[in-house]
Amino acid sequence: MIEPTDYPDLGALLPRLAGIPTLPADAVEAEHTAILGRKSGILTAALKTLASLPVDERKRYGAAVNRLKARFEAAFAERAEALAAERRRHEAAGADLTMPGRRQWVGAEHPVTKVVDEIVGIFRELGFAVATGPEVETEWYNFLALNFPADHPAMDMHDTLYLDAPAAAGEPGGRLLLRTHTSPVQIRTMQASPPPVRVVIPGMVYRNDAMDASHLPAFSQIEGLAVDEGISFVDLKATLTHFAHRFFSPTTRTRFRPSFFPFTEPSAEMDVECQLCHGGGCPACKGSGWMEILGCGMVHPAVLENCGLDSERYTGWAFGMGPHRIALLRYGVPDIRLLLGGDMRFLAAVGRPGRTRADG
Ligand code: PHE
Numbered sequence: 001m002i003e004p005t006d007y008p009d010l011g012a013l014l015p016r017l018a019g020i021p022t023l024p025a026d027a028v029e030a031e032h033t034a035i036l037g038r039k040s041g042i043l044t045a046a047l048k049t050l051a052s053l054p055v056d057e058r059k060r061y062g063a064a065v066n067r068l069k070a071r072f073e074a075a076f077a078e079r080a081e082a083l084a085a086e087r088r089r090h091e092a093a094g095a096d097l098t099m100p101g102r103r104q105w106v107g108a109e110h111p112v113t114k115v116v117d118e119i120v121g122i123f124r125e126l127g128f129a130v131a132t133g134p135e136v137e138t139e140w141y142n143f144l145a146l147n148f149p150a151d152h153p154a155m156d157m158h159d160t161l162y163l164d165a166p167a168a169a170g171e172p173g174g175r176l177l178l179r180t181h182t183s184p185v186q187i188r189t190m191q192a193s194p195p196p197v198r199v200v201i202p203g204m205v206y207r208n209d210a211m212d213a214s215h216l217p218a219f220s221q222i223e224g225l226a227v228d229e230g231i232s233f234v235d236l237k238a239t240l241t242h243f244a245h246r247f248f249s250p251t252t253r254t255r256f257r258p259s260f261f262p263f264t265e266p267s268a269e270m271d272v273e274c275q276l277c278h279g280g281g282c283p284a285c286k287g288s289g290w291m292e293i294l295g296c297g298m299v300h301p302a303v304l305e306n307c308g309l310d311s312e313r314y315t316g317w318a319f320g321m322g323p324h325r326i327a328l329l330r331y332g333v334p335d336i337r338l339l340l341g342g343d344m345r346f347l348a349a350v351g352r353p354g355r356t357r358a359d360g
Pocket of ligand 1: 180264
């Protein structure tokens, strides 16, 4: 019996014959053409050489080629049947193999997270440390220590969510509540360490507000506090103006308007030029050309004294801003509720979209 191995050209095909049972579906056809194709298949070509061989050799070689060809044909037929069976199994299991592959989402930073990190980063460059405090506070930390008069309507400014639970023993001051601002962490910071103090305090705050295009019942704030000897309003203004230039742009104009907070005196609100119209006036800034970004002021002497600090010796300034609001200004987002949704069209539009692995 003549074996394919008697002929080196046929013997060389045996590894390819052995590979057919494991050929991937998309490679079967090309391999079939390469071996058995009518125009340039290797075995087809071998058969074409028979005519030029002596009779004896023609018989032996021809038989060897034909037997190998039959084995290839059987192997291809078997492979095709196995692949068809596999496909039927997947179809029965509900997988549609003609569907394009699903691209994998890579997470992206939320615009508010980006804004918080950037703001904190700018103040860190200036030597501020990061502090945090509890979201469940007492009336004393949230209001009274901050110079809100007890039962004064000033407390109504902050529509407060009270907790139906008694305060822990030893905590100063009355009912428990969800903090309405990050300012109570001013008190905790001054209690914890003597001046000089320079901290920024990021965190969530809560108010009994209905949700609409510009209000959320839970939103972020970043508090700033600097307390030392000889600190003046000049430090406040210079630092916050520097901040606005770093965060928005070096040419962004700022202005300070007088305001009122129980815990600062004097108090101000800082505006930056509208990031959409750059001062010309547009619907986003209600035609004024300005957008309010923070409240600030010199720490009220009563607040320093409530923390046991000598208000004759120490002065300080503080600010509070809302990263959710600032994200709206920066990215020109018309509705704050978009920041809570998972709408990929929105996230793709505000900077770093969730890219896919397929996008690279
Ligand atoms: N806590 C104030 C608010 O929530 C903001 C503020 C902080 C104002 C610090 C002055 C100083 O509106």
